[in-house]
Amino acid sequence: MSDTWIVDLRHYLNEYGAIAISSGPGLRLAEYFTAITQETTGDPYGEQLYPKVPCRRRPNRKPCVGEIASYIDPDDQQIVWICPVCGDNGTISGWQGTLWDLTQADTTAH
Numbered sequence: 001m002s003d004t005w006i007v008d009l010r011h012y013l014n015e016y017g018a019i020a021i022s023s024g025p026g027l028r029l030a031e032y033f034t035a036i037t038q039e040t041t042g043d044p045y046g047e048q049l050y051p052k053v054p055c056r057r058r059p060n061r062k063p064c065v066g067e068i069a070s071y072i073d074p075d076d077q078q079i080v081w082i083c084p085v086c087g088d089n090g091t092i093s094g095w096q097g098t099l100w101d102l103t104q105a106d107t108t109a110h
């Protein structure tokens with residue numbers, strides 16, 4: 001069984017929009033979610049402009065070899081992501097306007 005991470009990216013950020021956590025597992029988690037946000041919003045057509053995010057899970061104490069697959073849900077604009085190998089998955093909301101929101105960089109869509 002795998003967990004579903006329901007994340008609001010703003011909860012990880014301070015008043016300046018940077019990651020509010022300075023160290024530890026919380027920081028690694030925040031960096032994981034910001035990396036997924038960057039890869040998803042900066043690369044909507046799968047052009048691999050940004051590196052795929054490696055799965056962070058370690059099932060049976062071995063690092064999962066999966067790379068996170070993700071897309072922006074057109075209905076509610078949440079980022080939906082899943083590891084195709086171990087099934088770890090979740091959604092990210094509140095990413096719009098953060099430092100990792102690269103949707104505005106795509107001039108062809110606006």
Ligand SMILES: [Zn+2]
Nearest residue numbers: 055064083086
């Ligand atoms: Zn995985």
